[in-house]
Amino acid sequence: xxxxxxxxxxxxxxxxxxxxxxxxxxxxxxxxxxxxxxxxxxxxxxxxxxxxxxxxxxxxxxxxxxxxxxxxxxxxxxxxxxxxxxxxxxxxxxx
Amino acid sequence: xxxxxxxxxxxxxxxxxxxxxxxxxxxxxxxxxxxxxxxxxxxxxxxxxxxxxxxxxxxxxxxxxxxxxxxxxxxxxxxxxxxxxxxxxxxxxxx
Amino acid sequence: xxxxxxxxxxxxxxxxxxxxxxxxxxxxxxxxxxxxxxxxxxxxxxxxxxxxxxxxxxxxxxxxxxxxxxxxxxxxxxxxxxxxxxxxxxxxxxx
Amino acid sequence: xxxxxxxxxxxxxxxxxxxxxxxxxxxxxxxxxxxxxxxxxxxxxxxxxxxxxxxxxxxxxxxxxxxxxxxxxxxxxxxxxxxxxxxxxxxxxxx
Amino acid sequence: xxxxxxxxxxxxxxxxxxxxxxxxxxxxxxxxxxxxxxxxxxxxxxxxxxxxxxxxxxxxxxxxxxxxxxxxxxxxxxxxxxxxxxxxxxxxxxx
Numbered sequence: 001x002x003x004x005x006x007x008x009x010x011x012x013x014x015x016x017x018x019x020x021x022x023x024x025x026x027x028x029x030x031x032x033x034x035x036x037x038x039x040x041x042x043x044x045x046x047x048x049x050x051x052x053x054x055x056x057x058x059x060x061x062x063x064x065x066x067x068x069x070x071x072x073x074x075x076x077x078x079x080x081x082x083x084x085x086x087x088x089x090x091x092x093x094x095x
Numbered sequence: 096x097x098x099x100x101x102x103x104x105x106x107x108x109x110x111x112x113x114x115x116x117x118x119x120x121x122x123x124x125x126x127x128x129x130x131x132x133x134x135x136x137x138x139x140x141x142x143x144x145x146x147x148x149x150x151x152x153x154x155x156x157x158x159x160x161x162x163x164x165x166x167x168x169x170x171x172x173x174x175x176x177x178x179x180x181x182x183x184x185x186x187x188x189x190x
Numbered sequence: 191x192x193x194x195x196x197x198x199x200x201x202x203x204x205x206x207x208x209x210x211x212x213x214x215x216x217x218x219x220x221x222x223x224x225x226x227x228x229x230x231x232x233x234x235x236x237x238x239x240x241x242x243x244x245x246x247x248x249x250x251x252x253x254x255x256x257x258x259x260x261x262x263x264x265x266x267x268x269x270x271x272x273x274x275x276x277x278x279x280x281x282x283x284x285x
Numbered sequence: 286x287x288x289x290x291x292x293x294x295x296x297x298x299x300x301x302x303x304x305x306x307x308x309x310x311x312x313x314x315x316x317x318x319x320x321x322x323x324x325x326x327x328x329x330x331x332x333x334x335x336x337x338x339x340x341x342x343x344x345x346x347x348x349x350x351x352x353x354x355x356x357x358x359x360x361x362x363x364x365x366x367x368x369x370x371x372x373x374x375x376x377x378x379x380x
Numbered sequence: 381x382x383x384x385x386x387x388x389x390x391x392x393x394x395x396x397x398x399x400x401x402x403x404x405x406x407x408x409x410x411x412x413x414x415x416x417x418x419x420x421x422x423x424x425x426x427x428x429x430x431x432x433x434x435x436x437x438x439x440x441x442x443x444x445x446x447x448x449x450x451x452x453x454x455x456x457x458x459x460x461x462x463x464x465x466x467x468x469x470x471x472x473x474x475x
Contacts, residue, residue, distance in 0.1 A: 206446050
């Protein structure tokens with residue numbers, strides 16, 4: 001999973017029927033220190049998240065698990081709202 | 096999911112039988128602000144999208160869900176046409 | 191899915207038993223304009239493709255769908271041979 | 286799978302119900318020589334790992350296998366604590 | 381699938397129970413011309429590979445297929461040992 005900040009939402013009238021009623025949020029991935037990285041993406045929400053909150057999200061088919069037995073065609077889903085991240089001794093990441 | 100613009104389509108006579116009748120579109124991934132990024136790819140369409148429209152698409156096996164019980168071998172599928180993206184306070188993404 | 195060109199093939203005597211008889215091709219991913227990008231990879235073929243042809247391929251478990259009920263351990267598969275790509279108005283991709 | 290070092294943990298009160306009781310750790314991917322690379326991420330732990338330990342983790346739906354028959358929506362999971370890595374003759378990796 | 385060279389192995393006493401008895405190898409991805417790229421990773425072996433050999437490996441849940449009906453939590457697996465790669469006319473890859 002990765003940390004992310006909720007930036008906004010997406011409105012889509014024409015969509016796959018199994019997406020009806022799902023909240024589609026625009027999220028920005030974050031590093032452990034809260035800095036942003038990578039591209040904003042669209043995720044479904046199963047944690048009750050709102051704009052401005054820090055969350056963690058899952059990628060892949062796993063994003064559809066909270067909606068079983070429905071299998072909406074989603075590949076990113078917010079599964080928790082973060083209260084705190086404890087990282088006593090961060091390593092420098094390089095890419 | 097990611098935002099994308101529909102650029103065109105692909106014609107393929109010789110293909111896996113389960114792909115027969117599916118619409119194959121060339122799409123360009125977009126950032127939340129509408130700028131393009133990354134590589135164009137080929138996606139199946141289950142939302143009735145056309146060239147020039149902004150859509151959101153799903154990656155992975157999830158792209159085949161709208162065609163159940165058929166399981167076409169696809170890894171990218173357009174699942175919604177975007178009416179509007181609301182992002183009140185975008186963060187700068189870096190890579 | 192992504193466009194690709196078939197570059198060659200791989201010969202492997204010792205391999206997982208479920209791969210026996212499958213054609214393993216080396217392919218190079220292509221952009222919508224036919225230029226190459228990224229790394230060459232090894233894909234199974236279920237479309238009858240040959241060296242030099244332009245194809246589209248699928249990544250992930252989906253690559254094994256054409257071989258059901260066998261589930262060979264593959265993560266890339268050629269699923270169609272491209273006749274034509276129509277992209278009336280390409281956007282500049284950036285990475 | 287990839288090698289990683291455990292950096293810390295994440296506290297989240299509001300989350301998908303199937304995540305209740307799972308340990309969520311912040312981990313930093315490592316190269317075979319122990320140097321760090323890429324972004325820190327959040328992983329569930331099924332190996333009893335603690336902060337400072339070197340582990341290996343799995344990405345994707347596979348991360349949920351240790352919790353069967355529950356299918357928590359996770360895409361990264363620590364599945365082993367590393368005692369030793371033997372690499373007699375490393376190749377230079379380039380990206 | 382991708383080509384790779386086997387660099388070494390990983391010893392882990394504390395691990396998910398379904399990994400017991402599986403051989404965990406450190407592998408370095410290779411281009412079609414035999415040059416290395418990207419990061420070394422840890423893969424399970426179902427082809428009987430040894431240090432120094434050139435192999436091809438699969439990513440994702442597919443890596444667990446050779447161990448059915450057991451579903452070990454693995455995301456990379458060596459599925460064949462390469463005898464020869466034939467690439468008559470390589471395209472220049474760019475990234």
